[in-house]
Every structure is written in C-alpha cells, then in structure tokens.
Amino acid sequence: MTVKESEAGMNAQEEEKGKDAERSKWYTDTVRQSELADYSPVKGCMVIRPYGYALWENIQRPLDQMIKDTGHQNAYFPMFIPESFMQKEKEHVEGFAPECAVVTHGGGKKLEEPLIVRPTSETIINHMFAKWVQSWRDLPLLINQWANVVRWEMRTRLFLRTTEFLWQEGHTAHASEQEAEEEAAKMLEVYRELAEDYLALPVLTGVKTDNERFRGAVRTYCIEAMMRDGKALQAGTSHYLGQNFAKAFGIEFQNKNGELEHAYQTSWGVSTRLVGAVVMGHGDEKGLVLPPKIAPVQVVIVPIYKNDDEKALVLERCRQVYAELKPSYRVHLDDRDNFNPGYKFNHWEQKGVPVRLNIGPKDVANNVIEIARRDTREKIRDVNRDEISKVVFNLLAAIQQNLFDRALAFRQENTVTVTSYDEYKAALAEKHCFIEAYWAGSGDDEVKIKEETRSTVRTVPFNQNHPEGKCFYTGKPTSTKAIFAVAY
Amino acid sequence: MTVKESEAGMNAQEEEKGKDAERSKWYTDTVRQSELADYSPVKGCMVIRPYGYALWENIQRPLDQMIKDTGHQNAYFPMFIPESFMQKEKEHVEGFAPECAVVTHGGGKKLEEPLIVRPTSETIINHMFAKWVQSWRDLPLLINQWANVVRWEMRTRLFLRTTEFLWQEGHTAHASEQEAEEEAAKMLEVYRELAEDYLALPVLTGVKTDNERFRGAVRTYCIEAMMRDGKALQAGTSHYLGQNFAKAFGIEFQNKNGELEHAYQTSWGVSTRLVGAVVMGHGDEKGLVLPPKIAPVQVVIVPIYKNDDEKALVLERCRQVYAELKPSYRVHLDDRDNFNPGYKFNHWEQKGVPVRLNIGPKDVANNVIEIARRDTREKIRDVNRDEISKVVFNLLAAIQQNLFDRALAFRQENTVTVTSYDEYKAALAEKHCFIEAYWAGSGDDEVKIKEETRSTVRTVPFNQNHPEGKCFYTGKPTSTKAIFAVAY
Structure with a gap:
C-alpha cells in the first residue's frame, strides 16, 4: 500500500467511525422512540x-x-x-x-x-x-x-x-x-x-x-x-x-x-x-421495519377526517374494517382524537408496522381504502374495500418475503472476496462488510487481525466445496474458506 | 374448659402434630415422586x-x-x-x-x-x-x-x-x-x-x-x-x-x-x-389428582398384552386411539416395554392423570376400551371404542366439575362457626378447619391468637350480610364475620 493509499484508507476509516457513531445513535434513538x-x-x-x-x-x-x-x-x-x-x-x-x-x-x-x-x-x-x-x-x-x-x-x-x-x-x-x-x-x-x-x-x-x-x-x-x-x-x-x-x-x-x-x-x-x-x-431512516410474522401490530388503521360529520362516517367504516380483520390479524385502530393523521403516520412508521390503512371520507364514498407499505414506503390507492382482507393477507406475505430478499441481496452486495491481507484491510477500510477468504491461520493470527482491524472470524461455513487455494494471511494451502467481519 | 377437656385438647393437638408431619411427608414425597x-x-x-x-x-x-x-x-x-x-x-x-x-x-x-x-x-x-x-x-x-x-x-x-x-x-x-x-x-x-x-x-x-x-x-x-x-x-x-x-x-x-x-x-x-x-x-393417598384443564397429560393409554402377537394387535389399536384423541387432548401412549401394566397404572395414578385407557387383546376383539378415572378411582368397563372421543370429552368435563364440587363440599364440612374463644380453640384442637366468627378484635388480638393457636385471620369475606352479633374474642358488637385458620 502506498502512502497515499494508506492515507485514503485512514480517511475512510475516520469516515467509517463517524458513520458508526451515527448508526449507533440511530439505533438507540429508534429503540427508545x-x-x-x-x-x-x-x-x-x-x-x-x-x-x-x-x-x-x-x-x-x-x-x-x-x-x-x-x-x-x-x-x-x-x-x-x-x-x-x-x-x-x-x-x-x-x-x-x-x-x-x-x-x-x-x-x-x-x-x-x-x-x-x-x-x-x-x-x-x-x-x-x-x-x-x-x-x-x-x-x-x-x-x-x-x-x-x-x-x-x-x-x-x-x-x-x-x-x-x-x-x-x-x-x-x-x-x-x-x-x-x-x-x-x-x-x-x-x-x-x-x-x-x-x-x-x-x-x-x-x-x-x-x-x-x-x-x-x-x-x-x-x-x-x-x-x-x-x-x-x-x-x-x-x-x-x-x-x-x-x-x-x-x-x-x-x-x-x-x-x-x-x-x-x-x-x-x-x-x-x-x-x-x-x-x-x-430498520431504515424512519425507524423500525418489522417482519409481519413477528410484528406486535401487523395492520394499523388511521381514520382521516376534518369535522364531526366526517369523523362519524369514517370511524364507522374504520370499525367495520377493524372488526373484519381482527380475527385473523394483529390489527390496531388508532382513533385517538388528540393527534392528527400526519402525526399518526410518523408514529406507526417509526414503530415499523408493516401495513397501514388510511381511510378518509372520499374512501368511504368510493368504497375504497388507501394502503401504505412500511417496507417500500409505497402507497396503494383505491383498494376495493370488499377485498381488503384478501389484499392484506397477500401483502403481509409479500412484505415478509421482500424483507428477507432485500436483506439477502444486501448481504451478497456487501460480501467481498479477498486473496491478501492488504485487500482485506482495504475492503474493511472502505466499509463494513463480510469478507470471504481462504483461511488457514492460527488463533494468534486471529488475535493480530482483530487488533489491527477489529474484525474476527465470524464463522467457518458448513458445506465447503472449494478447490484448494492459499490462505490470505499465512499463504498456507487450504480448501477452507472463512467469513470475517467486524461484529456487534 | 375443665382439666379433662384441656387434656383431651392437648392429646388432640399432639395427634394433629403427628398428622401434620405425616401430611408434610406425603406432600414432599408426592411432589418428588x-x-x-x-x-x-x-x-x-x-x-x-x-x-x-x-x-x-x-x-x-x-x-x-x-x-x-x-x-x-x-x-x-x-x-x-x-x-x-x-x-x-x-x-x-x-x-x-x-x-x-x-x-x-x-x-x-x-x-x-x-x-x-x-x-x-x-x-x-x-x-x-x-x-x-x-x-x-x-x-x-x-x-x-x-x-x-x-x-x-x-x-x-x-x-x-x-x-x-x-x-x-x-x-x-x-x-x-x-x-x-x-x-x-x-x-x-x-x-x-x-x-x-x-x-x-x-x-x-x-x-x-x-x-x-x-x-x-x-x-x-x-x-x-x-x-x-x-x-x-x-x-x-x-x-x-x-x-x-x-x-x-x-x-x-x-x-x-x-x-x-x-x-x-x-x-x-x-x-x-x-x-x-x-x-x-x-391429592390423595395414591399421589396427585390433577384437574383436566391444567393436567400436562389428560389421557394416558396403557396397552396390556402377554406375548408378541397380542402386543402387535394391542399396540395397533392403541396407536389408532392415540391418533384419534391427539388433535383434541393432551394424550400419551405409554408403550414402554420394560414395565408391566401394573407398574404403569401406579405410575400414572401417582402423576394424577385424569383418565387412563386400558386396552388388552379382549378389548380389541370386542371393540371396547376400559377407562379408569383418577378422581373417583372408578373403572368404566366395555366403553364402545367408536365412541371413545365423545366419552373422553364428557368424562374430562365431569372430572373437572367433580374435583371442584368435592373441594367445595370438603370446605363446607370443615368450616366451623364459633361464638367464643374456648369453642375456637376446641375446634382447632380437634382438626384443621376454617373458623367463621364475628370479629371486632385488634391487631394485637390477632397476634395473641396466633401465638396461642398458630391460626390467623385468613380473610374478611366480601358481601357480608349478617345481623349484628358479638365478637367471639372481645365480646364487642359487630356485624363483620372473619375466617380464621392455620395457614401454609
């Protein structure tokens, strides 16, 4: 590594530390809020x-x-x-x-x-x-x-x-x-x-x-x-x-x-x-994103109204929908009258509720419901009210799957294969990631790597089926690959 | 109280102590065994x-x-x-x-x-x-x-x-x-x-x-x-x-x-x-007696056979019955081959399983099952095998009710009303019981009664609707009754 590369690495590491602190604050804030x-x-x-x-x-x-x-x-x-x-x-x-x-x-x-x-x-x-x-x-x-x-x-x-x-x-x-x-x-x-x-x-x-x-x-x-x-x-x-x-x-x-x-x-x-x-x-910048199978509230219903007439109409519809979904889902009707819909949207987004149903007077008139997905933050407008139970069923399953797929894709994008310790350090200096590498090092080698990079062998995966290669750290021949990373 | 009465009381108390020790041993043995x-x-x-x-x-x-x-x-x-x-x-x-x-x-x-x-x-x-x-x-x-x-x-x-x-x-x-x-x-x-x-x-x-x-x-x-x-x-x-x-x-x-x-x-x-x-x-002298609603095993099936031919026949029937009951009940098939039926009967009686089904080769031949109730220790012979699910359903409900009724009758039989402290002491000297009595005593009075008899005010029941009477201890007028007993 040249001096310049090393400096760049240092800067990247400093930046990474800043991101770590930010991420740490995000985590604590999210858990508490x-x-x-x-x-x-x-x-x-x-x-x-x-x-x-x-x-x-x-x-x-x-x-x-x-x-x-x-x-x-x-x-x-x-x-x-x-x-x-x-x-x-x-x-x-x-x-x-x-x-x-x-x-x-x-x-x-x-x-x-x-x-x-x-x-x-x-x-x-x-x-x-x-x-x-x-x-x-x-x-x-x-x-x-x-x-x-x-x-x-x-x-x-x-x-x-x-x-x-x-x-x-x-x-x-x-x-x-x-x-x-x-x-x-x-x-x-x-x-x-x-x-x-x-x-x-x-x-x-x-x-x-x-x-x-x-x-x-x-x-x-x-x-x-x-x-x-x-x-x-x-x-x-x-x-x-x-x-x-x-x-x-x-x-x-x-x-x-x-x-x-x-x-x-x-x-x-x-x-x-x-x-x-x-x-x-x-989680994302708005707070929790909970998988439907374990979410304490899977569906939240938020009524939207401007006056008492609208309130009566909208709440009646909300209660019907609530009663319909209740036997099958963990559903909550947010009928608090001291908060406006915007506040409630934020509130339930922060709590990671997978599906939000927004119901206003026009929706009642048109026999439709607006759905907001927490994972993609997309809105699905004008869902037929009579089909809401089926739509929610399919949507919860889709969200569960999407969260898994997204996390898997993220892991794949952030898994780096290296063949030398320089590459290893460079990869970690750039961003946190999983590093996949041939490994035949000792316990002492692990300690040195941890001291220098804070990363450790996270696991030696099952079902290895690699041709023989060279350990990135010791140069010894091996057919075993290990996964390294900085860990919580 | 005369000297003779007092002596009789003392003897009764000694006897009661012996019973307490016996009961205490029964309890510990039952819980452990x-x-x-x-x-x-x-x-x-x-x-x-x-x-x-x-x-x-x-x-x-x-x-x-x-x-x-x-x-x-x-x-x-x-x-x-x-x-x-x-x-x-x-x-x-x-x-x-x-x-x-x-x-x-x-x-x-x-x-x-x-x-x-x-x-x-x-x-x-x-x-x-x-x-x-x-x-x-x-x-x-x-x-x-x-x-x-x-x-x-x-x-x-x-x-x-x-x-x-x-x-x-x-x-x-x-x-x-x-x-x-x-x-x-x-x-x-x-x-x-x-x-x-x-x-x-x-x-x-x-x-x-x-x-x-x-x-x-x-x-x-x-x-x-x-x-x-x-x-x-x-x-x-x-x-x-x-x-x-x-x-x-x-x-x-x-x-x-x-x-x-x-x-x-x-x-x-x-x-x-x-x-x-x-x-x-x-519980009784044979061990636990468990209410069906909370029993870890509600129904145990014990196969009875003398040779390998009988074993095959009987076990097949036992497995059919097990499969039939399993979706609705906590049922266990005791197919251990290193214990004889007599041992198993004792084993499950001690564990308080409400209903035991005994199935032998004759039962298979006659399409019947023998049922043993844990609470009354009665046997019901020749129950139609095709009706077993319905019979078990009704029997579990009957046992649940019988245990409650029996306990309630026992409490009523063992609740004594007294009007004086002498009667109070005599009642407790004879046997452990609930004593119902008009009560207007102080905290100090309670302490004295406890020192002398080990008994305490267990509760002042809700919904009192008595005419005015006299406190058994202080003689003060009161319309409040309390329940006293020696407690665990």
Whole structure:
C-alpha cells in the first residue's frame, strides 16, 4: 500500500467511525422512540417496554413450539449457582468468572458460600442431570429453560448487549457422540429457521474458530447475520460439549453393554439480542421495519377526517374494517382524537408496522381504502374495500418475503472476496462488510487481525466445496474458506 | 374448659402434630415422586422438573390471556433493584429488607451501591412509571410482568415457600381512586376465576386485616383456598396501593383540570405456589389428582398384552386411539416395554392423570376400551371404542366439575362457626378447619391468637350480610364475620 493509499484508507476509516457513531445513535434513538425499550436506573440493565416485549413474545412463541416439536421439555432451575459449581469445569469458569454478579448476603446474613447469578446454567443443570441419569434408558435427556441471565458488561447497548438479558437455554445429554452432534446440528437448524422464516434475516450457518468457541464446549456452531450497516451479529449458538461437563459433574450412565460411560452433551441458546437483530437488520431512516410474522401490530388503521360529520362516517367504516380483520390479524385502530393523521403516520412508521390503512371520507364514498407499505414506503390507492382482507393477507406475505430478499441481496452486495491481507484491510477500510477468504491461520493470527482491524472470524461455513487455494494471511494451502467481519 | 377437656385438647393437638408431619411427608414425597420438582443444591431453591413446569405453563397460559383480555400488556424490568430504591417506601422496606438477597460484587469489583434481587418490583417499576406518566392521557398504565423473584426463607417447602419462585406481578397506575379500586377488584376476580375454573379450587374472596396486609399497600385483597388437610393457603393477592408508591417515586400526572396529582395504584400477583395448591388441594393417598384443564397429560393409554402377537394387535389399536384423541387432548401412549401394566397404572395414578385407557387383546376383539378415572378411582368397563372421543370429552368435563364440587363440599364440612374463644380453640384442637366468627378484635388480638393457636385471620369475606352479633374474642358488637385458620 502506498502512502497515499494508506492515507485514503485512514480517511475512510475516520469516515467509517463517524458513520458508526451515527448508526449507533440511530439505533438507540429508534429503540427508545419506538418504545421497544428504555434505559433503567441499574447500570447495564434495560426495561423491555410492552411493544418490545410483545415482539419478544412473537419470537418466543414459534421458537418454543419448534423446541417442543423436536422433543424437548421446558423446566426451570435455580438462578443462583454455588461458586464452587462454576469452578468444576476449568475453561468454563475462566470464561465466565470475570462477568459474574455475586450474591454475598441473604436474609440479613453473610452467606457461607457466595452465590453466582447464572451467566448460563450448564453447571447447575448438569449437577441435576447427574442425579437423574443412571441408564441408557434415561437418555436422551432433552431440556429447555426460558430464563433471565446476568453477564456483567462494561459497554452495553439496548438488547444487543445488556447485563441482564432474557433467553432460552437448551441442555441435553445423549448416549453417543454421534447423537449429541446430531442434536447440536438440529438445534442450529431450528435457529436458522427462526431467523430466516420469522425474523426475515438470512443467516450463515457454520462453526466458530477455537478463539470464539463457548468456554467449556468442544465445538460451537452459530448463525451469523449481517446488519444494515454491514457489521455481523451472532444471532444464536449451539454447542457440542462432548463429555467435558459430564466428567466435571459426574453424569454417568450404564450403556447397553452394562458399562459405565459419561454422557455426551449439547447446549444452545438465543436471547433478546434477536430483538436488536431485527431492529438493526431491517430498520431504515424512519425507524423500525418489522417482519409481519413477528410484528406486535401487523395492520394499523388511521381514520382521516376534518369535522364531526366526517369523523362519524369514517370511524364507522374504520370499525367495520377493524372488526373484519381482527380475527385473523394483529390489527390496531388508532382513533385517538388528540393527534392528527400526519402525526399518526410518523408514529406507526417509526414503530415499523408493516401495513397501514388510511381511510378518509372520499374512501368511504368510493368504497375504497388507501394502503401504505412500511417496507417500500409505497402507497396503494383505491383498494376495493370488499377485498381488503384478501389484499392484506397477500401483502403481509409479500412484505415478509421482500424483507428477507432485500436483506439477502444486501448481504451478497456487501460480501467481498479477498486473496491478501492488504485487500482485506482495504475492503474493511472502505466499509463494513463480510469478507470471504481462504483461511488457514492460527488463533494468534486471529488475535493480530482483530487488533489491527477489529474484525474476527465470524464463522467457518458448513458445506465447503472449494478447490484448494492459499490462505490470505499465512499463504498456507487450504480448501477452507472463512467469513470475517467486524461484529456487534 | 375443665382439666379433662384441656387434656383431651392437648392429646388432640399432639395427634394433629403427628398428622401434620405425616401430611408434610406425603406432600414432599408426592411432589418428588411425581417428578413435579426436586430439591436443588441451593438452599431454599427448587428445580421445577418438566412435568411440574408443564403444569405451570397450563396455569400461565389461561392467566396470561385473561390478563391481556383485561387490557394489560406484558413488559420486563430489571431483576436488580438499587438498595436506595427499596428504602423509598418506608413500610415496604421494613417488610422486605429481612428477606433480601444482596449482590455486592459484579464484574470482579465491589459495587458502589449494593443491588437487591427483586423480592417484588413495585420500586423499580414505579421509578419507570414516573418517567412515563405526565398526563391523564397516559393513564391508566396497565403492566404485567412474568418473572422470578427472591425472598430469603428460613423454612421452605417445594412450590409453597421457596427462596426463588416464579410469578406474575401486575402493576397499574390510574387517574382516580375509584378506578384503581375497581382494578384491584377486577384482578382479584380474574384470580378467583383462574382458581375455580382451571385449578378446580373453590376460594374465598375478601380483604386481609391490617396485620396481614402487603407492606406498602392501603388494602390487600386475597383469594384463600382450603387444602385437603383443612389448612388455608393464600393463593393470590391484589393490592390497592393508594398513592403510597406514587408519592415515594414521584408519579404525578396533570389531570383534566390541569392540576398535578399523584397517581392511584394497584399491584397483584400469583406464583408457582399455585402448583403446590393443586397438589395439596386435590391429592390423595395414591399421589396427585390433577384437574383436566391444567393436567400436562389428560389421557394416558396403557396397552396390556402377554406375548408378541397380542402386543402387535394391542399396540395397533392403541396407536389408532392415540391418533384419534391427539388433535383434541393432551394424550400419551405409554408403550414402554420394560414395565408391566401394573407398574404403569401406579405410575400414572401417582402423576394424577385424569383418565387412563386400558386396552388388552379382549378389548380389541370386542371393540371396547376400559377407562379408569383418577378422581373417583372408578373403572368404566366395555366403553364402545367408536365412541371413545365423545366419552373422553364428557368424562374430562365431569372430572373437572367433580374435583371442584368435592373441594367445595370438603370446605363446607370443615368450616366451623364459633361464638367464643374456648369453642375456637376446641375446634382447632380437634382438626384443621376454617373458623367463621364475628370479629371486632385488634391487631394485637390477632397476634395473641396466633401465638396461642398458630391460626390467623385468613380473610374478611366480601358481601357480608349478617345481623349484628358479638365478637367471639372481645365480646364487642359487630356485624363483620372473619375466617380464621392455620395457614401454609
């Protein structure tokens, strides 16, 4: 790189930093103004407001069903974990100890042993598994928990990184390595389906490098999404734990040959971070853009009138349409009389409601409705009122698909293939993007790249089928490609 | 009371203590053996196992719907509460401080201000309400939260009293006292409906005396159920908070006259204690007896066969019946081949499954099914296989009703009316029961009665319509009757 190129790169980086700050402000403003969440008086913790919680419930519901449909059962384990439990799996405690919140007093007395507020529940759940598993007949043990967890964070951001967050954590025990590996893969596929079919976020599926692996796991699989600014977001992980926790907690079973064996395990989770992914993955300058399948309000009806006569006429029509749509859709009639239609349009655009129906006196007279699409911001005028239910049905499906297609096209446009580290740095200096490159580097190489560019290996995708090439960083021959990016 | 009577009373009390211990052992054994819950390695905390959690989900689902149908929205607030917040409402902190778990360290450092793990969320939620409420247009604010809470308990019992438990807590703010009072009454009615229509537990509704009031509330309303041993269980509470928290946290709104006013508030909650109420309110010597509406498994099918030919024939029929019932009921086919039918009968009786279908080779040949009812333990033989769906439908409804009727009759049989303290003590010495009596005593009187008999005023029922009488304890004239009992 010449001096001039380097300067240009620096300028681009400065510009990128400015854009990052702007994007960061946009994100926080959008989350707060759309009333998804608010800051709380407790450092690093947020308040999930009703609109944000409804969005989370709409993500939870299909996921809970998918978890049950794949044979898992929900349960609940204590949120407090004895400090000594955390220390039983060496790598695990090293990974999580710095992030722990510690209860030292209870009922007015100092505790004999401090309690950790769960950062994740492998330790306490596997302690119980050891009591419940004796024979191969007790396996597989397929448990899921919906819970709050706490990881002390220095730099937090609403939904994306908070000290307390809500999640589900699956924990399973199996009689063979193969079965556990299949389970880890199956649940990653559930997460892919949730992200793509409900959140309309295309994701890459693959394996994490050792540096990014969950502490205590043999392997970590992930789904990785691109946000609208080109950065990556880890949206869910599924871990093959091998026998690490089974050995630490003594989960032994008598196999069919009558021999004692340690169980093979998995764990997997997604969190309220997914709400942040939806905001950041679809939002635009007007605010949220919500996929219809998970939007708390799918259709909003805004009456337009100038006087009391018009008001009576228009509201009657609005109520008819509301009553017609209500059984099939999450629909809201905004009949507040202290705001004008323009204010309401902005309000519901900011909240990302997929479809808005505008109904004024002329529309009533002509038996039509005006529809505004949130994703494209197009208006569809003079829709026959008698066909509104069918039109809404088709439009919601079209919007869901369009959001996915748009996000996929965006990811493709912003994925760059590089063959050298100079190209790599130049690409990242220009804009945030996914970088696809042959990779045979070490963990130390990853650390150096991160220090120099803030980017990391996001995933080594499944189903690689490349001819042999040369690692962009080490020059070593390899047929493995990895995806790199700056991540949230 | 003569010496002889007193001795008899003492003996009866000793006997009652023995029964209490026996009943306590029955309860714990039943909860553990039916796999509702298990002890955890964390003092006072329990593990809710899949069967228990499914029961809780079946209670949550209708309640969540009722909460939403009455206009409330779910949200989520931080579990950590700054210590200083707890101190803002004087009575509240006095009530809860001794039960608090305290986080003193986070992220490897000592915190500047300790954080309390929420024992209830009035303080943190009302801090946020103060930010959100400015005008009468922002009211009513109707919020519900599903969450875990922690109250340090010395003597714990699975589900009934645990250090950590799951619950929902409603928090509302209103523009007038009347509206808030109506809200508190409305949500108590929701709890009554949940208890009676879903849990099949008849409850008394009424108000708590000042001694039993929620600390920080103006008035506490409750639903109170009788358990199968005659003891009382507080199953849910709804509080009219007046302006206590609004004043402590500065929730002020501009009313329609343009004046600033403090909001009027309520809070209300039910918890996983309801699972304990179901166990203790319906169970018998064989284990759980679950109301069909909330039973995780409503119908279990047990195949009966002696050899492989019979097995093939019987299992085929079982699978047909399973497939027929599956779309409408929570049905399970117990096709395990390592347990005999007798073992399975016991297993599912212990788990309280309302209806069991036994199918053997003769049943297949005769196109019939044998049905066993869990509540009455009756068998209905030779039910036409082609009518099974209709028979199951009617039977589940009959069992739901029978459990309620039985519990109501039991409460009536075990409610004693007394006119003097001697009668009161004699009644309680004989057996646990509800005592109905004219009452005009003071808080100090309540304390004395509790010290002497372990019993307390459970509720002052609504809709009193008695002629004037004399307080059984003070002799003062009154037209108010109260219900007393020993409570869980």
